[in-house]
Amino acid sequence: MRKRLIQVFGFLISTLGWLFVLCTMAMDYWRITQLGGQGGSFIIKVAWYWSNLWKDCFTDSTAVTNCRDFPVLWTVTPYVQGVRGLLMCGLTLGFFGATFCFVGMECTYIGGADKTKDKLLLVGAVFHFVGGLSDIAAYCLYINRVARTTFAASLQPGVLRYDIGTPIFLGLVGCFFILLGAVLYAVTVYRVILPESRVVYAYGTRTYMDPRSAGRTLYTGYYRPSKQYGSYMGSGRSNSSKISKLSQTTPEKMSERDAFV
Structure with missing residues (x-):
């Protein structure tokens, strides 16, 4: 039940993050600057210059906006x-990641066996x-470009100092949600990455192994007899040398053992 709740929460928070990133691509004011004013006052503005991924715009004090769309791709x-x-690229990977995670979640009835669903969920987490x-790299690239002019000591004539707009912060929050959702997915299927290890417990001359060890039965893995009494090889004839070695046990040793018991 806990695993299912964590996966549902991871799906919701990662989907919300991708929704934030998708909205930023259509939003305005990725960068913005303002010019004018009366006597240095910031109450009355004359003009605002702002841009997004698709156009550059100019808005005057009468709220009239003139935009210039970016030319062709090249x-x-x-x-x-x-x-x-x-x-x-990030949105494409997120689409495939959301598909794999939806199929691999425990609360869905598609995807096959539990181990197969865990592997699909792990692949989806990696895609997320x-x-x-990739999205973080995109926002950091844009921030770096804006910061180069904002914090420059001197600028060429006609170059404006822009500030970061709201879409950048919304996109970074969305990226944080995406990474958090990927971590929540991976936590629920960490056993796929780290399989169960074998644990051996030794008590004197006997060795007990963890019951989770593969390929072990009740009589062939958990108990190892002492070498003092030889070894049993099955239904066939035992080795003559080991029989003779066992028959050569001295009475003194037998008496010491009996006295100890």
């Missing part, structure tokens, strides 16, 4: 094209994790 600014590619990293 003439777009390289860093914008890189951000687009990383986000689309890699897709989340």
Whole structure:
């Protein structure tokens, strides 16, 4: 029951994260700057310049907005094209990850046996994790580009100092949700990565092995007789040398053993 609840929570939180990332691609104000004002006052603004992944826009004090759409793909600014590619790659991986995780969840009745479903869930978690990293790389690339002009000591004429907009922060929160969901998925199927180990317990001359050890039976793995009395080889004839060795046990040793018992 606990495993099922963790998987459902991971599915919900990872889906919410991908929804945040998808919304940021259509949102405005990825970067924004403002110009004008009266006497340095920030109450009355004259103009705002802002951009997203698809266009550059200008809004004046009368709320009239004029936009210039980015040209065809091959003439777009390289860093914008890189951000687009990383986000689309992350969304594609997230789609496959969500599909694998939905099939591999314990509460669904598709996907086969439990071991097969755990493997599918693990593969989906890996897709989520890699897709989340791809999205983080996209947002960091955009932030780095904006920060290069924001914190520059001097700028060329016509270059504006932009600030980071709301979509960047929303996308980073979405990436955090995606990675958290991937971790929750992996926690429920960690036994696929780390199989159960064999544990051996030794008590004197006898050796007991963990019952989870594969290929062991009740009589052939848990008890190992002492070498003092030889070994039993089955229904066939025993080795003559071992029989003679057993027959050569001295009375002194037998008496000491009996006295100990």
